Amino acid sequence: MFIGKGGVGKTTLACATAISLARSGERVLLASIDQAHSLGDAMGVNIPHDPGTTAGFKTVMDELDVIEIDTLALLEDKYRNTVKTLKVGTGHDHGIGAELTSLEPGELTGMPGVQELLGLAEIVELASDDQWDIVVVDCGPTADALRTLAAPDMFLAYLERIWPRHRRVASAIGIDIRQAVIVATVEKISSAVATVRDVLADHKRTGVRLITEPERVAVAEAARTRSAIALLGLRLDAVIVNKVLPPLDPPGEQVDGDAHPSARWYRNRRSEQLDVVESLEQSMSDVIVFTAQHTGPEPVGLSSLGALAYAVNAELADTDGSREEDATAPTVWLESGTGTESVYAMRIYLPLAAPSSLSLARAEDDLIVGADGARRRIRLTSVLRRCTVDAAELDGHNLIVRFRPDPKVWPK
Template identity: 60%
Template sequence: MSTTGTRVELFIGKGGVGKTTLACATAMAYARAGQRVLIASLDQAHSLGDALGFHFPHDPGTVTGIAKVLPDLDVIEVDSLALLEDRFRDVVRALSGTGHDHGIDLTALDPAELTGLPGVQELLMLVEITEFAGDDEWDVLVLDCPPSADMLRIITAPDTLLGYLERVWPPHARAMSTIGTDLRRAVLASTVERIVKAVTEVRDLLADHTRTGARLITVAERVAIAESERVRSAAALLGLRLDAVVVNKVLPAVPPPDDATHPAMQWYLNRRAEQLDVIDRLRYSLDGTPVLIAQHTGPEPVGLTSLAALSYAVVGDDPAPPRTTSGEPMVRWESGTGLQSVYALRMHLPVVDPATLRLGRVEDDLIVGADGVRRRVRLAPVLRRCTVDGAELDHGYLVVRFVPDPEVWPI
């Protein structure tokens, strides 16, 4: 077992880029290296079983369990609706018998009515994955995620929920409710505390750069360059480590043909040249992020035998990416003393379009938006007594400078 805990690898990308097959191949490479692996599908258009040539049993009203496909490789397709129904029953059971003369009777609700609430199902899936990561059963979790835009939105769900709960029912108010005389309110407060604890663990796992990373699966097409740049920017802003961009279905080199003028050969050589040009541009634009190549396999790799062959071609003998330290914003003192002090907050943010950069301040949070993604960054205690003095982009980093607020700065 890894000394830093179970590692988590997120595979993200658009549909049709072979994300699921590469996730399966990587999982098999980990298993071949002696790691205990669980590959989980979070994409509700589940194709994990299709790629593995494995049929998952689906019993209505039950949460699909974990199945073993190889000695060190387990698989699961996480059904968010079944999870919602299962967890909702637990909540209703906890609140039953506490009296509903006033307020809402939760037993009158149907779990399906909650599916429309933004982020509920996605959060339950992430909570389930975090529980898997906390077990001593696997060394690596490989996650076949929803398409990149959806997954990046899901990653914001923990902070969004925690921020909302803190505003509408602060921790001190919940604590008072747990020791009050209103039994129903006390049970509800305890339930919310359990939710907060679980969601906090999700947030911390996603932000832990020593354990969690993502791989963006794409193809060698020109539109992929801008998309990959935006995903890298969004991942940096959200605090998710992007390990690599994997370019799938790249045509392999061929020996010099006897007849290079044949139309089919001309098409092949021209298409490969276009792909290599895209890869060169990706490596230039994503300076610092590894760009890996997965060659076209010909027939679609389906089933354990084909995926095992692909696992050698994709990752070789060492599938694990290097681990880095936390990507959280760093704060340092720059100059001055007392009210003349200047502090700088520095965070990794390779913005694609600087015109999209937006900054705001809400109480103790700095709001940062760029390339269509927004994040609330909790300020360090010293910065909460400061005002923003300016900001700049500096070679892939956002630097925000603060000066003391005379009204709250200690004299």
């Protein structure tokens, strides 16, 4: 998945990576859930898509197909199918089923997270198709992408709080067919969202490439985004610094101090960019950081993207995968003591950009962690649910939270 700054630049890097993979013999699907729909523009191809319908596939070269997923059209299509299901049975036109079936598809577009969840679900469904070996995903801008990637956990957590599964199952038992259909529909949706969450959290299947630019403000944003990616439990493959100026002078050649002002500006600007890249490498020493040179003219079309693909592939050839710590989930262990004198610890991988942004809160059986503008609700293990939070500290890139048993609920 490609997220980050760069707009079309992010999309061109996703295209270049897909082309490089296809050239190596992999069967690749390049999919976009960025509603700017710039994938076809970058490729220089017309991706078939009739208004109001879900998108079709376009084969752009051997082993490479592309698709632009219109989540709005997908929402309307899925909703109509759901309404047809809910309209089974007669004589019970009341309650949540009647409220849902009375809505128009367009009224759902304002509901936060719905389109994002559907886009991710579509990607997961495509990834399970044996037609492709790899699915490269061009996500939306940074903030939109993070909301999208956080949506599955958020949806499942709120569903469980608002309508727990044991209550759903209990409400489906009886003679009310409509209620049983509603429960079955919710269970189907819940199962699909859980599958999306599990695929995102599977570090063997899913990784993120974060795109930034050689500007200090952009790099600062990238550091916060990296923290959010870790908090969401995702694997960060690499950070790509896009549009770095190539060297003006051949290696080893003397730099002419009396050169034209434009040449001096170019060298100074490149030097500033390299300083930013070096600073980024130092602050993210456990993550692969590589650069994509500025191509001059905008790389549009397979020919230009193909040249960029060679450059991207050459950079990656020098790496052996992500150096990011592989922590798919928080780790819990007994640190000391026994019984009510025990101390349990939970470690969460969290490379903070701004430690002062860290916040912790306990809500029933969940621990809510906030950092660098992101927030995650983490369901506590059964033993920690009987404990109270005792202390928390940062240990390098890890957050360590300690718990002590609550005598009121601790087994005796």
